Every structure is written in C-alpha cells, then in structure tokens.
Amino acid sequence: MKVTINDVAKYAGVSIKTVSRVTNNEPSVKQATVDKVNEAIKALNYQPNLAARNLAGTKSYAIGFIYDNPNAYYIIDMQNGILSACKDKGYELVIHPCNAKSDSICDELTQLVKHSRLAGLVLTPPLSEDPKVLKALSDIDANYVRIIAGEGGKEQDGLTILVNDKFGAVEITQHLIDLGHKEIAFLSGDLHHESTKERLLGYKQALTKNRLLLNEDYIIEGKYSFESGVEGANTLIKLTNRPTAIVACNDEIAAGALFAARLAGLDIPGDLSIVGFEDSPFSRQTWPKLTTVHQPNAEIAQVATELLIAKRREQDAKFAKTFTPEPVIRDSSASPKN
Amino acid sequence: MKVTINDVAKYAGVSIKTVSRVTNNEPSVKQATVDKVNEAIKALNYQPNLAARNLAGTKSYAIGFIYDNPNAYYIIDMQNGILSACKDKGYELVIHPCNAKSDSICDELTQLVKHSRLAGLVLTPPLSEDPKVLKALSDIDANYVRIIAGEGGKEQDGLTILVNDKFGAVEITQHLIDLGHKEIAFLSGDLHHESTKERLLGYKQALTKNRLLLNEDYIIEGKYSFESGVEGANTLIKLTNRPTAIVACNDEIAAGALFAARLAGLDIPGDLSIVGFEDSPFSRQTWPKLTTVHQPNAEIAQVATELLIAKRREQDAKFAKTFTPEPVIRDSSASPKN
DNA sequence: AAGTGAGCTGACAAAGCTGTCTGCTTGTAA
DNA sequence: TTACAAGCAGACAGCTTTGTCAGCTCACTT
Numbered sequence: 076m077k078v079t080i081n082d083v084a085k086y087a088g089v090s091i092k093t094v095s096r097v098t099n100n101e102p103s104v105k106q107a108t109v110d111k112v113n114e115a116i117k118a119l120n121y122q123p124n125l126a127a128r129n130l131a132g133t134k135s136y137a138i139g140f141i142y143d144n145p146n147a148y149y150i151i152d153m154q155n156g157i158l159s160a161c162k163d164k165g166y167e168l169v170i171h172p173c174n175a176k177s178d179s180i181c182d183e184l185t186q187l188v189k190h191s192r193l194a195g196l197v198l199t200p201p202l203s204e205d206p207k208v209l210k211a212l213s214d215i216d217a218n219y220v221r222i223i224a225g226e227g228g229k230e231q232d233g234l235t236i237l238v239n240d241k242f243g244a245v246e247i248t249q250h251l252i253d254l255g256h257k258e259i260a261f262l263s264g265d266l267h268h269e270s271t272k273e274r275l276l277g278y279k280q281a282l283t284k285n286r287l288l289l290n291e292d293y294i295i296e297g298k299y300s301f302e303s304g305v306e307g308a309n310t311l312i313k314l315t316n317r318p319t320a321i322v323a324c325n326d327e328i329a330a331g332a333l334f335a336a337r338l339a340g341l342d343i344p345g346d347l348s349i350v351g352f353e354d355s356p357f358s359r360q361t362w363p364k365l366t367t368v369h370q371p372n373a374e375i376a377q378v379a380t381e382l383l384i385a386k387r388r389e390q391d392a393k394f395a396k397t398f399t400p401e402p403v404i405r406d407s408s409a410s411p412k413n
Numbered sequence: 414m415k416v417t418i419n420d421v422a423k424y425a426g427v428s429i430k431t432v433s434r435v436t437n438n439e440p441s442v443k444q445a446t447v448d449k450v451n452e453a454i455k456a457l458n459y460q461p462n463l464a465a466r467n468l469a470g471t472k473s474y475a476i477g478f479i480y481d482n483p484n485a486y487y488i489i490d491m492q493n494g495i496l497s498a499c500k501d502k503g504y505e506l507v508i509h510p511c512n513a514k515s516d517s518i519c520d521e522l523t524q525l526v527k528h529s530r531l532a533g534l535v536l537t538p539p540l541s542e543d544p545k546v547l548k549a550l551s552d553i554d555a556n557y558v559r560i561i562a563g564e565g566g567k568e569q570d571g572l573t574i575l576v577n578d579k580f581g582a583v584e585i586t587q588h589l590i591d592l593g594h595k596e597i598a599f600l601s602g603d604l605h606h607e608s609t610k611e612r613l614l615g616y617k618q619a620l621t622k623n624r625l626l627l628n629e630d631y632i633i634e635g636k637y638s639f640e641s642g643v644e645g646a647n648t649l650i651k652l653t654n655r656p657t658a659i660v661a662c663n664d665e666i667a668a669g670a671l672f673a674a675r676l677a678g679l680d681i682p683g684d685l686s687i688v689g690f691e692d693s694p695f696s697r698q699t700w701p702k703l704t705t706v707h708q709p710n711a712e713i714a715q716v717a718t719e720l721l722i723a724k725r726r727e728q729d730a731k732f733a734k735t736f737t738p739e740p741v742i743r744d745s746s747a748s749p750k751n
Numbered sequence: 752a753a754g755t756g757a758g759c760t761g762a763c764a765a766a767g768c769t770g771t772c773t774g775c776t777t778g779t780a781a
Numbered sequence: 782t783t784a785c786a787a788g789c790a791g792a793c794a795g796c797t798t799t800g801t802c803a804g805c806t807c808a809c810t811t
Contacts, residue, residue, distance in 0.1 A: 079796095079798090080797070080798065081797085089760080089761090090760065090762080091761085091798080091799095092760070092761060092762085092798095092799080093760060095800095096759095096799095098798095099799080103758065104758095104759070104760085105758080105760095108759085108760085122528070123798075124796085124797050125467075126465075126467035126468040126473065126796080126797075126798090127468050127796070127798040127799085128797080128798055128799075129463075129766095130468050130766050130767065130798070130799090131765075131798040132766090132798075132799055132800085135464065145694075147485035147486045147488070147694070150489060151485040154508070155510060158508065167505075167507070168508065170492070170506065172496070190460070300698070301698035302700070305700055327698060330698070331698075334672065334699075334700060337676055356483075356485070359639075360638070360639035360640075362643055362669075362672060417767060418767070418768065419767085427789080428789070428790045428791065429768085429790095430769085430770090431788090431789065433768070433770090434789090436768095437769085441789085443787085443788060446788080461768075462766085462767050462768065464766085465768040465769085466767080466769075467796090468767080468769090468796045468797060468798085469767075469768040469795075469796055470770085471769085471770085
C-alpha cells in the first residue's frame with residue numbers, strides 16, 4: 076500500500092541514499108542513475124514521507140504564509156496559489172495570521188521559523204514592507220519572498236515579487252481617457268500603503284502623458300473602505316465642475332462611490348464612470364458591475380512560492396519578478412454623455 | 414535550545430515513556446505523576462516534535478479543513494478558529510479546498526485522509542450535508558466533525574456542531590416585530606441550502622407566534638447574491654401593499670435590497686427596515702450599516718476542532734453541540750414611520 | 752604500471768517520538 | 782500473609798528519511 080524509499084531503491088537497483096539524492100536534486104549523481112530512479116519513482120508512484128524528511132533533515136519541508144490583512148478574498152486567493160505550489164513540490168503549508176502592529180511581531184516570527192524550521196516564508200503587505208520584520212528574518216537567516224507593490228528598482232536583496240500597481244493604474248486611467256473622459260478624479264486609499272502611492276502615481280502619469288490637466292481638487296485622500304468611497308464621491312459630486320469619471324483605489328471605495336453617486340441621482344455609467352482596483356468579488360456585487368483592474372493573486376502567490384522553494388538549492392541571493400495587473404472592462408465605465 | 418522529551422523526563426524524574434503517556438492522555442498514570450510531568454513541560458516550555466510524532470505514531474497529529482464555499486470571510490473565520498484549537502493542542506492544520514460537486518470528491522478525500530493519516534476532518538456545508546461524502550469517510554473509519562444548520566434531532570452518529578439558524582431568524586424577525594412592523598417580507602437564498610430552509614422556517618415561526626399574517630407574496634425565492642437582493646427588493650417595492658421590513662437570508666442579499674430600495678427613493682430605515690444574516694464584513698460596508706444576525710464562526714470552528722481532537726482518546730461515538738446566532742442591531746432597522 | 756583525483760555510491764548513524772514488552776515496586780483486597 | 786493489580790522504569794524496535802564519511806570506479810597523469 077504505502078511506498079517507501081526502500082521500495083524505490085530496490086526497484087531501481089540503487090541504494091536508498093541515492094534515491095534520496097535524486098529526490099533532493101543533489102548534484103553528483105550520474106544522469107543515467109537519475110533517470111533510472113525517476114522511472115522507479117513514477118512506476119511506484121512514490122511520494123516522500125514528509126514527517127520523516129522533517130525529522131531527518133536540518134530544515135523542514137514546510138513553508139509559512141504570514142498575513143495580516145483584513146481582506147479575506149485576497150488572503151484566500153494567495154493561500155490557494157501557495158497551496159498549489161506546495162502540493163506540486165511536496166511541501167506543506169503552515170499558515171500564520173498575525174498582527175503586524177504588535178510589538179512582539181518580530182519575536183513571534185523568528186520563534187515560528189525556528190520552531191517549525193520553516194524552509195521559507197511568503198510575506199504579503201504590510202509585513203513585506205516592514206524593515207523591522209525583514210531585518211529580524213534576515214538576522215536568523217530565514218528565507219523569504221516578499222510580495223510588494225512596485226515596478227522594479229526596489230529589489231533589495233532577497234526574493235521579491237513586484238506587482239506593478241502603477242502600470243495597472245495607468246492602464247485603467249487610459250481606458251477612461253480613451254472613452255473620452257477629460258475630468259477624471261481619484262479616490263485614494265490609506266496613503267501610507269505602498270499600493271496607494273503606486274496607484275496614485277499611475278493615475279497622474281496617465282493624465283500627464285495625455286496632456287490632461289492635473290486638478291488637485293480631483294484627488295481625494297481617503298481610506299480603503301466603503302464609507303471612504305461614499306464620502307469621497309459626495310465631495311466630488313458637489314464640485315462645480317464635477318468630474319465625469321472616478322478612479323477608485325480599490326473596489327470597496329468604488330462601491331461606496333457608486334452607492335453615493337446613485338443616491339445623488341446620477342446614472343452610472345451615463346453621468347459618471349467609476350472604476351475600481353483589485354477585481355475582488357466585490358466588483359461583481361455592485362450594480363452595475365465594476366470595471367476594475369485584475370490582479371492575478373493566486374498566480375502571484377504560486378510563482379512566489381515556487382521561487383522560494385527553488386531557492387532552497389540554488390542560492391541566487393537576489394531575484395525579482397514583476398506582475399502587471401490588467402484592466403477588466405465591465406459595466407461601470409462608458410463614454411461621457413455630452 | 415531545543416527541548417526534547419528526554420529533558421522533560423530528566424527534569425520530572427520519570428521515564429521518557431511516562432512523559433509520552435502524559436502528553437497523550439493515556440490512562441494508568443497517577444495524578445501526582447501527571448502533575449509533575451506537566452510542571453516540567455511548562456517549566457521547560459516543551460513542545461513535542463510533530464514530525465517525530467507523526468513518524469512514530471499510527472496517526473498523524475494533523476487535522477484537515479475541507480471546504481468548498483465561495484464566501485471567503487466565512488472560510489477565514491473558520492480557519493482561524495480551527496487554527497487556534499490546533500495550536501493549543503499541538504496539532505497542525507492541513508487545508509484542502511475542493512469542489513464538492515466533483516465526481517471524484519469521495520476518492521479525493523479518502524485519499525487525503527489516508528495519505529496524510531489525518532487525525533480528523535472539519536466539514537463545513539455543503540460537504541457536511543452530503544451523505545455520499547459522509548459515507549465514504551465512515552467507510553474508511555475517518556474521524557470528522559460536521560458543522561451544519563439545524564437545532565437538534567439531526568445528529569446522526571458522529572460529531573456534529575449545530576448552528577441554530579432558525580433561532581437566529583426567529584430572533585431577528587422578532588426584533589422587527591418588536592419595533593412595530595407587521596408587514597415583513599423574506600428574501601430567500603438558494604432553497605436547497607439547509608441554512609436557507611432553517612432561516613425561512615424561523616421567519617415563519619416568528620410571524621405565527623405573534624399571530625401575524627403569513628403573506629405568500631412577501632416570500633421571494635432567490636439566491637445568495639447581491640443581484641438576487643436587488644431583484645427581490647424591486648419585486649417587493651412594486652407591491653401595492655409594500656412591506657415595511659425585509660428579512661434577507663444573508664448580508665449580500667440585504668445589501669442588494671438596500672441598494673435597490675434607496676434607488677427607488679426609499680429612506681432606510683425610515684420607509685423600510687432591512688436586516689441581513691451572517692454579520693459578514695459586508696454588513697458594515699453598506700450605508701447605513703446592516704442590522705444582522707451574528708454567527709460566531711471562529712468560535713464554532715474552534716469548539717468543533719477541540720471536540721475532534723478530544724475524540725481521539727475518548728470514544729463517544731455521538732455528540733452534538735448547538736450554537737445560537739444572535740441579532741446585532743445596527744442602523745438599517747427602526748420602527749415604521751406612519 | 753602505478754599513482755592521483757574527481758565522480759559517484761552505499762553503509763551506517765541519527766533525528767525525536769510511540770508502541771510493546773518485561774519486570775520491578777507499591778498499595779489494597781482477600 | 783498471600784494475591785493481585787495498578788503504576789511505572791527501562792530497554793528496544795520501529796517509523797522514514799537525511800547527513801556523514803568512507804570507499805569504490807575509472808579516466809587521466811607521470
């Protein structure tokens with residue numbers, strides 16, 4: 076029933092240790108032997124026993140997913156991505172929700188890494204942006220991959236996955252411009268979030284590139300919440316020169332704006348186009364459905380995890396990959412009326 | 414640095430085996446000895462090595478969380494609850510998203526249990542309601558705890574956690590009645606979900622108990638979605654004798670109803686009270702915030718997991734515990750105007 | 752022909768715990 | 782006093798893999 080490394084060794088006619096070498100991608104095994112072993116593995120459908128590996132090895136075959144993020148949809152997507160990479164590579168996943176603002180967060184994480192002898196960590200914002208945490212992890216030689224908003228040039232050492240929010244913001248703003256909009260407003264999220272900064276930057280860049288006026292009244296500071304969207308939109312609607320389109324920093328804000336605008340008697344998208352960011356299920360739970368920017372979170376997480384696992388052998392101290400979110404056109408954006 | 418069972422044994426002045434007995438709650442250890450060992454464990458901050466346990470024992474110290482549910486907030490809550498129970502008891506968590514409608518779901522699960530030698534499974538709807546799955550798991554003697562909607566009398570054998578949705582529905586409906594409402598409508602979710610049936614039942618029961626008319630026009634069949642709420646509310650609003658309050662089967666539906674009602678120019682809660690169910694973050698992302706029914710999902714999951722772990726030794730074949738959701742009064746409900 | 756070193760492989764111990772067994776000590780009932 | 786059981790020590794195998802190190806092979810040098 077259960078296939079052990081012993082069975083594989085016998086089948087392939089080699090020693091147990093050699094099979095172990097092959098499964099761990101160790102060098103110094105003849106290619107012919109590798110092939111033989113791999114054949115045996117496939118033939119017997121052998122899967123290494125995690126517990127035994129963990130016990131015997133110096134590091135466990137587990138990667139940790141650390142998160143502190145109120146957005147459940149984001150977490151689930153990330154988790155799924157990590158999980159599928161783990162399954163592929165025969166790792167297990169240790170999830171660890173935490174409070175990034177806690178004083179003891181660094182101790183908590185180093186504790187976790189040591190105790191579970193984690194092979195690596197997947198860090199999402201805001202943890203991936205916290206120098207304190209990063210330093211603490213480096214100090215104990217923990218492997219980690221950071222997922223952050225940016226477009227390159229930001230890679231410190233270590234593995235980094237960049238999500239080019241700026242690009243996404245440029246594209247979605249361009250989409251509105253292409254529809255004929257000239258007065259486009261921006262509802263920001265928390266300004267200390269890296270993602271907010273990047274998105275705002277993209278918005279501005281798109282306007283500038285198209286030689287459109289950058290109206291400071293059109294940039295409303297806010298938070299990542301529905302209410303913030305309501306308030307922001309109300310402010311904009313009262314303006315004498317009301318914008319014809321709004322770029323919201325995420326879908327929640329957009330939903331709030333949509334709500335407020337419709338209450339104010341505006342037709343969406345006839346009188347006002349509103350676009351979001353994230354492509355969360357939220358964007359499909361509004362009426363009309365939101366045009367937004369899609370972030371392939373599961374894929375991002377999967378690639379990040381694969382990178383982390385690959386690093387276990389190859390020691391490229393530095394590596395970065397960039398993902399570019401793309402607009403998803405739905406029903407909340409259209410050409411301005413007049 | 415690392416504390417092993419050996420250290421504990423020395424500290425407590427007993428044999429390794431006795432420490433093992435204590436950590437596994439085996440009988441035939443004097444209470445005095447148990448205390449001594451527990452003291453030593455605490456003093457040294459000993460945590461058994463999972464890998465070694467898994468390797469040595471006949472069953473692993475891992476419990477599986479199986480889910481197929483699009484509601485990310487629900488999943489995250491459950492996951493956190495399970496996680497905290499696991500941490501407490503020194504178990505690890507294996508998460509396994511799946512497709513409940515898949516033909517091979519039974520094979521998939523039995524495979525998982527066997528391969529990971531899971532100590533137990535936590536099953537949520539719809540998997541916890543699927544006789545096929547339940548039978549397959551029983552056939553391989555897998556432990557599981559089911560979380561289902563109901564109020565008792567539904568416990569087949571095995572561990573069951575009941576969430577008394579009916580009670581919650583009665584209470585929230587009563588809340589509206591207490592406010593003076595007499596024309597109360599119901600927007601249902603998917604009728605083949607157990608939870609929908611229970612909530613509808615509770616709604617009806619509350620009306621009957623208060624000798625209020627049960628108007629069939631006020632019960633709108635729908636789905637668990639925002640759009641369904643929009644449509645349902647629109648139907649109700651057009652009625653000649655428009656209801657003064659709506660009980661929605663979950664927060665999404667309520668949000669949709671809210672949206673539609675405000676678009677129709679109704680004041681909420683002045684002209685129309687709307688209440689939801691679930692107390693998901695959704696309910697705080699509307700305007701006004703939804704009165705709803707709170708389900709303590711994390712706690713439910715935690716208790717379920719503790720039960721599952723306890724069962725490992727004590728063999729009570731049958732056990733059920735019921736949770737009763739309670740109303741959370743926020744801003745979307747008030748007395749009718751007239 | 753012997754010596755050298757790189758490339759490859761296997762024997763063995765080790766990781767930390769559980770399960771099983773034998774056998775000793777107690778306390779308690781007959 | 783005898784018998785017997787509960788409570789525990791101690792020894793040992795076993796779980797499955799990895800890390801260490803010694804040793805083999807073979808091409809290549811001198």
